[in-house]
Amino acid sequence: MSFKKKALKSIRAEIITIGDELLIGQVIDTNSAWIGKQLSQVGIQVHQITSVSDEIGHMLDALVNALTRADMVLVTGGLGPTKDDKTKEMLCAFFGTSLEFSPEAYLDVESYFKKRGREVSDLNRRQAEVPGGCTVLSNKVGTAPGMWFEHQGKIIVSMPGVPHEMKFLMENEVIGRLKSHFHTPFILHRTLLTHGIGESVLAEKLEEFESKLPLGFQLAYLPSPGLVKLRLSATGEEAQVRVGMEELETRLTELVKDYLFGYDDDDIQSVLGRRLKALGWTISTAESCTGGTIGHLITSVPGSSAWYAGSTITYSYESKTRLLGVPADLIQKHGAVSEEVVLSMARNVREKLGTHCAVATSGVAGPGGGTPEKPVGTVWIGVALPDRIFARKLQLGDNRLITIRVASESALHFLRKALD
Amino acid sequence: MSFKKKALKSIRAEIITIGDELLIGQVIDTNSAWIGKQLSQVGIQVHQITSVSDEIGHMLDALVNALTRADMVLVTGGLGPTKDDKTKEMLCAFFGTSLEFSPEAYLDVESYFKKRGREVSDLNRRQAEVPGGCTVLSNKVGTAPGMWFEHQGKIIVSMPGVPHEMKFLMENEVIGRLKSHFHTPFILHRTLLTHGIGESVLAEKLEEFESKLPLGFQLAYLPSPGLVKLRLSATGEEAQVRVGMEELETRLTELVKDYLFGYDDDDIQSVLGRRLKALGWTISTAESCTGGTIGHLITSVPGSSAWYAGSTITYSYESKTRLLGVPADLIQKHGAVSEEVVLSMARNVREKLGTHCAVATSGVAGPGGGTPEKPVGTVWIGVALPDRIFARKLQLGDNRLITIRVASESALHFLRKALD
Numbered sequence: 001m002s003f004k005k006k007a008l009k010s011i012r013a014e015i016i017t018i019g020d021e022l023l024i025g026q027v028i029d030t031n032s033a034w035i036g037k038q039l040s041q042v043g044i045q046v047h048q049i050t051s052v053s054d055e056i057g058h059m060l061d062a063l064v065n066a067l068t069r070a071d072m073v074l075v076t077g078g079l080g081p082t083k084d085d086k087t088k089e090m091l092c093a094f095f096g097t098s099l100e101f102s103p104e105a106y107l108d109v110e111s112y113f114k115k116r117g118r119e120v121s122d123l124n125r126r127q128a129e130v131p132g133g134c135t136v137l138s139n140k141v142g143t144a145p146g147m148w149f150e151h152q153g154k155i156i157v158s159m160p161g162v163p164h165e166m167k168f169l170m171e172n173e174v175i176g177r178l179k180s181h182f183h184t185p186f187i188l189h190r191t192l193l194t195h196g197i198g199e200s201v202l203a204e205k206l207e208e209f210e211s212k213l214p215l216g217f218q219l220a221y222l223p224s225p226g227l228v229k230l231r232l233s234a235t236g237e238e239a240q241v242r243v244g245m246e247e248l249e250t251r252l253t254e255l256v257k258d259y260l261f262g263y264d265d266d267d268i269q270s271v272l273g274r275r276l277k278a279l280g281w282t283i284s285t286a287e288s289c290t291g292g293t294i295g296h297l298i299t300s301v302p303g304s305s306a307w308y309a310g311s312t313i314t315y316s317y318e319s320k321t322r323l324l325g326v327p328a329d330l331i332q333k334h335g336a337v338s339e340e341v342v343l344s345m346a347r348n349v350r351e352k353l354g355t356h357c358a359v360a361t362s363g364v365a366g367p368g369g370g371t372p373e374k375p376v377g378t379v380w381i382g383v384a385l386p387d388r389i390f391a392r393k394l395q396l397g398d399n400r401l402i403t404i405r406v407a408s409e410s411a412l413h414f415l416r417k418a419l420d
Numbered sequence: 421m422s423f424k425k426k427a428l429k430s431i432r433a434e435i436i437t438i439g440d441e442l443l444i445g446q447v448i449d450t451n452s453a454w455i456g457k458q459l460s461q462v463g464i465q466v467h468q469i470t471s472v473s474d475e476i477g478h479m480l481d482a483l484v485n486a487l488t489r490a491d492m493v494l495v496t497g498g499l500g501p502t503k504d505d506k507t508k509e510m511l512c513a514f515f516g517t518s519l520e521f522s523p524e525a526y527l528d529v530e531s532y533f534k535k536r537g538r539e540v541s542d543l544n545r546r547q548a549e550v551p552g553g554c555t556v557l558s559n560k561v562g563t564a565p566g567m568w569f570e571h572q573g574k575i576i577v578s579m580p581g582v583p584h585e586m587k588f589l590m591e592n593e594v595i596g597r598l599k600s601h602f603h604t605p606f607i608l609h610r611t612l613l614t615h616g617i618g619e620s621v622l623a624e625k626l627e628e629f630e631s632k633l634p635l636g637f638q639l640a641y642l643p644s645p646g647l648v649k650l651r652l653s654a655t656g657e658e659a660q661v662r663v664g665m666e667e668l669e670t671r672l673t674e675l676v677k678d679y680l681f682g683y684d685d686d687d688i689q690s691v692l693g694r695r696l697k698a699l700g701w702t703i704s705t706a707e708s709c710t711g712g713t714i715g716h717l718i719t720s721v722p723g724s725s726a727w728y729a730g731s732t733i734t735y736s737y738e739s740k741t742r743l744l745g746v747p748a749d750l751i752q753k754h755g756a757v758s759e760e761v762v763l764s765m766a767r768n769v770r771e772k773l774g775t776h777c778a779v780a781t782s783g784v785a786g787p788g789g790g791t792p793e794k795p796v797g798t799v800w801i802g803v804a805l806p807d808r809i810f811a812r813k814l815q816l817g818d819n820r821l822i823t824i825r826v827a828s829e830s831a832l833h834f835l836r837k838a839l840d
Contacts, residue, residue, distance in 0.1 A: 021642050023466040024609065025457030026651065028450050032471070037445030046443040048478075051452070051469035054640075062468070065485070082623045082641045083630070115797075117815060123620040141819060162644065164819060222446060285733070291724075292707070292715020295733040299711025302787050302820055310739035312732055313705070313715045319730035319773050323743070353739050367722050400722055 011044045011182045014066040017051045018059055018077035018087055019161060031076050031166055038170055043184035043235070044072075054078060059090045063156070071154055071182065074174070077161030079144035081123045087158055088131060088147075095149065097132035105129075105136045105145035112143050137173035141165050146173055155181060186238045188245050191222075192230040192252055193266055194259035195413045199223040202230070202256070209255060214244055219252075226406040230256065261416060268412045269297045269304075275419055276307040281356035283415070285311040286324060286349035288336065289363035289379060293408040309353040314345070324348045337362050337374050339382075339391045346382035347389055357419075358384040359411040365400045379407040383415050390418075430655055431602045432467045433459055434486040438479055438497035438507055439581060442471045451496050451586055458590055463604035463655070464492070474498060479510045483576070491574055491602065494594070497581030499564035501543045507578055508551060515569065517552035525549075525556045525565040532563050557593035561585050566593055575601060606658035608665050611642075612650040612672055613686055614679035615833045619643040622650070622676070629675060634664055639672075646826040650676065681836060688832045689717045689724075695839055696727040701776035703835070705731040706744060706769035708756065709783035709799060713828040729773040734765070744768045757782050757794050759802075759811045766802035767809055777839075778804040779831040785820045799827040803835050810838075 015035055021027040029051060036046040047070055052062045059078070066073045078087030092098050106128035113120045127143040130136055137146030137157075142165035149156040157174055159166045178184070194202065199221050203210075210219050216236040222229040232248055234241045253260060262271045276283055285294045295311045298304050314320040317336055321328050326344045334340040345360035363379030370376035377396040383389065394410055396403040435455055441447040449471060456466040467490055472482045479498070486493045498507030512518055526548035533540050547563045550556055557566030557577075562585035569576040577594055579586045598604070614622065619641050623630075630639050636656040642649035652668055654661045673680060682691045696703055705714045715731045718724050734740040737756055741748050746764045754760040765780035783799030790796035797816040803809065814830060816823040 020640060020653075021651070022453065023456050023469065024460040024653075025453040025455070025466075026611070026642065026649075028448065028453040029469075030448050033442070033445040033448040035445070036443050040444045046445075047473065048482075049443065049449075049469075049471035053467065058468075080641065080643065081620045084638075084640050115815075115817065118618075121620050121624070123623060141817065164645075164822060220446075284739075287712070287715070289719075291719025291728075292712035292731060292733070293719075295707070295712020295735075296716040296824075299709075299713075299733075299735065299785075299824065300821060304711075305735055305789075308711075308735045310733045310735045310743060311712060312743065313712070313719075313730045315715075315719065315725055315728050315730045316773075319704075322772060322774075323730060323732065352742060353736075354742075365719075369725075401720060404716075404719070 011072070011184060012047045012070040013039055013044050013072045013074060014047055014070040015049045016059070016062050016066060016073060016075045017049070017161065018054060018075065019051075020054050020084075022051045022077075023053055031161065031163055034163070034167065035074060035076075035170065038175060039178075041187065041189055042175060042179055043187040044178065044182070054084050054086055056086050056090045056093065059087065060094060063090070063094060067151075067154055067156075072178065073154070073156050075156065075158045076166055079158065079160045081127055081143070088129070091131045091134075091147070091149070091156075091158060095131055095133060095151070099129040100132045102128050102130045102136050102145065104138070108138055108140060108145060109143050112140075137169050139165055139169055140172075141168045148174075148177065185235055186241060187233065187235045188241050189264075190232045190245055190249050191264050192232075192249070192256060192260055193227060193262040194230065194256050195227050195261050195268070195409075197228065197256075197259045199228050202228055202259075206230075206252075206255060209252065213248070216241070217244065217248060225402045226409050261413065267297075268409050268416065270301050272412050272416045273298070273301050273304055273307055275416060276357075279356075279419070282307050282309050284309045284349045284353040284355040284358045285411075286345040286358065286360040287311055287313045287408075288315060288320070288345070288361055289365045290361045290404050290408045290411070291315060291365075293404050294359065294361070294411055297408055297412070309355045312349060320345065324352065335374070337364055337378060337380055339380055339393070342380040342382035343384075343389055343391050346384035346391075350384040356386055357415060359415050360384075361407055361411055363394075363403070363407055365403045365407075366398050367400060377403055379403065379410075381407065381411045381414055383411070383418055385418060430605045430607070431464045431492070432490040433464050433492045433494060434467055434490040435469045436479070436482050436486060436493060436495045437469065437471045437581065438474060438495065439471075440474050440504075442497075443473060451581065451583055454583070454587065455494060455496075455590065458595060459598075460607055460609065462595060462599055463607045464598065464602070465607065474504050474506055476506050476510045476513065479507065480514060483510070483514060487571075487574055487576075492598065493574070493576050495576065495578045496586050499578065499580045501547055501563070508549070511551045511554075511567070511569070511576075511578060515551055515553060515571070519549040520552045522548050522550045522556050522565065524558075528558055528560060528565060529563050532560075557589055559585055559589055560592075561588045568594075568597065605655055606661055607653070607655045608661050610652045610665055610669050611684050612652075612669070612676060612680055613647060613682040614650065614676050615647050615681050615688070615829075617648065617676075617679045619648050622648055622679075626650075626672075626675060629672065633668070636661070637664060637668060645822045646829050681833065688829050688836065690721050692832050692836045693718070693721050693724055693727055695836060696777075699776070699839070702727050702729050704729045704769045704773035704775040704778045705831075706765040706778065706780035706802075707731055707733045707828075708735060708740070708765070708781055709785045710781045710824050710828045710831070711735060711785075713824050714779065714781070714831055717828055717832070729775045732769055740765065744772070755794070757784055757798060757800055759800055759813070762800040762802035762811050763804075763809055766804035766811075770804040776806055777835060779835050780804075781827055781831055783814070783823070783827060785823045785827075786818050787820060797823055799823065799830075801827065801831045801834055803831070803838055805838060
């Protein structure tokens with residue numbers, strides 16, 4: 001039964017990221033974490049991540065070493081059209097082949113430039129050259145094709161380092177091929193997203209649940225500013241895992257229901273969007289300290305134009321009055337960062353844009369602008385509904401970007417809760 | 421003259437980051453990039469970054485391998501008080517020593533808990549145990565001491581993986597020691613940021629420049645959506661490198677001056693902000709398809725309230741009329757995604773908010789909403805100045821988020837160019 005043994009043995013992957021820019025800290029390697037997440041979801045374990053320079057000998061060493069430890073190696077980077085991109089040269093050296101023009105890859109290159117109304121230069125034509133013997137992975141969002149090699153029972157994949165190109169290739173070309181090539185064990189993940197409760201309080205609440213998890217099941221806490229994700233993972237025989245997961249999910253949902261706002265890849269903007277669409281409602285926003293970030297989050301959701309009317313960003317005192325009609329004396333009396341002003345902002349934008357509901361923010365994102373009564377991190381959030389209006393105050397920290405982000409998401413959370 | 425030889429040889433470092441959370445993508449490794457930047461600034465070159473699991477054998481392998489290539493190895497992570505933290509055990513195995521209680525390290529542990537009004541638990545007391553023969557590096561912001569080892573002429577440093585603890589140790593304990601231990605060569609980087617020209621066209625333009633780079637100088641192309649960074653790197657004798665770099669920078673600046681918008685860590689929003697501040701000007705924005713992202717970018721700059729008045733986000737047809745007074749029949753006649761409408765938006769928001777200049781966007785971010793005449797990715801950008809107003813059309817791709825981002829940055833780029 002060597003087949004079954006193979007099926008149960010965990011598949012080891014290694015990632016090699018190429019580029020001097022990673023080593024001198026000009027670029028943070030976000031690709032590896034993303035790849036690690038995707039692979040672990042299909043039961044492939046990342047054993048090591050290695051970042052190396054653009055030097056051929058160094059890349060080659062890393063690849064040879066990785067292959068002694070792993071069943072597959074994913075290489076990102078070094079596929080641009082310029083001289084400092086040497087991954088293809090390295091792969092040719094490794095396989096003892098040379099570059100061949102791929103008509104298949106050229107179709108993608110050509111259509112990429114056509115779409116942008118540009119000619120394919122000689123330099124870019126060379127993007128369609130690949131080491132002999134590789135399978136071309138079609139890149140529809142860039143000019144460097146992905147490459148798939150089978151070598152002594154192991155797999156080597158080369159992808160561009162540009163994150164959205166790498167992601168396109170992983171999602172459309174690589175993951176499926178890996179699943180069918182390896183007999184990956186069955187792994188199931190389910191993530192519950194909570195807002196408004198800290199990790200340690202949550203952990204106390206779930207202590208009993210966690211201690212009674214059946215064999216093969218795990219619970220992980222993944223905190224980030226403004227939310228805690230609870231990830232249930234299970235591995236084992238598929239039917240059994242599915243039944244067990246459903247039961248655990250139901251129990252966990254019940255335990256955290258006051259804080260739960262979504263599952264898996266949800267985010268607050270898409271959850272809220274679905275809710276508004278179901279109600280047939282529209283929303284408008286009035287942002288001060290968040291400076292457009294709520295609009296940015298909402299409009300990152302495809303199709304949000306169906307439920308989002310628009311916003312005012314009123315960064316100056318004057319603009320609050322000019323764009324939104326917040327009375328100047330109200331600002332004078334209570335300050336721009338106040339319950340009164342944020343309520344006025346929410347009420348006025350809702351009326352002005354004729355939407356069913358609205359949220360508004362006003363706060364001190366910092367680093368400047370804090371006072372003893374309203375220190376950096378103070379944010380007022382207003383929510384207007386057809387039948388009521390309310391405001392809440394947050395006291396966030398002194399990291400400007402985190403304050404802006406958490407305040408923006410909190411505004412959407414408060415509205416979503418209010419629609420329950 | 422072996423001394424001089426040593427001084428000119430570049431010192432090689434490797435970084436090993438430890439932790440399963442890095443491999444399954446739960447945590448993005450931001451430490452390595454930060455360390456890489458710090459080291460390259462003192463002339464130490466990071467040769468490789470390796471992320472490994474919490475398993476002792478695996479860490480040990482990585483350390484042994486790194487020492488075959490590098491003069492020093494910086495290890496982060498695996499120093500917490502819990503069972504899954506095994507870096508100290510691994511170091512004991514490597515050096516053939518055992519853990520010893522360090523009164524010096526304990527002082528830091530004790531004072532850490534005292535400050536927080538807590539007792540030192542047994543578990544935490546063990547944080548002060550270090551492998552025999554190491555130099556303790558004082559950690560004032562956490563409970564795990566840093567450790568410094570000298571081994572066969574090479575340096576091994578172990579630090580916690582928590583970013584602010586690692587940074588504290590690097591800045592206060594590690595960098596200074598490294599500089600005095602090694603005769604570090606001098607390394608200089610200079611990055612030129614360009615917009616509005618593709619990597620391959622740029623590469624053709626710079627072919628001669630590149631081929632004539634003096635010994636010790638390198639040029640790298642770092643493309644990302646909407647911009648290409650050009651990084652000049654040089655190593656050698658300091659005075660010589662500085663002179664050479666200045667000369668090359670001047671020549672490169674001249675060659676790309678039509679596209680250059682900044683240097684090093686600049687981004688378009690801060691470059692534009694500095695320019696506006698210098699002029700004493702203010703800006704307003706009117707966003708349709710970018711949905712708040714321009715505001716989000718601008719307000720990510722600390723102090724932007726000095727030059728940013730605010731915005732309207734007019735996602736619906738109606739809101740363009742209600743908030744901005746864009747004539748309904750203009751939208752009817754030309755469509756919301758048109759030169760006429762985007763000009764009207766820019767003109768009106770500038771007047772409404774009384775700013776010196778304004779930018780406006782209207783486009784089809786997709787995935788829906790495209791037509792044969794205005795396919796997904798079509799974006800109109802309007803720029804209003806005191807004495808003139810103009811619009812430009814972009815044809816971007818079909819990735820919604822990238823289109824939003826590139827359109828937002830392009831609006832800021834067009835305005836910046838117009839201020840030249």
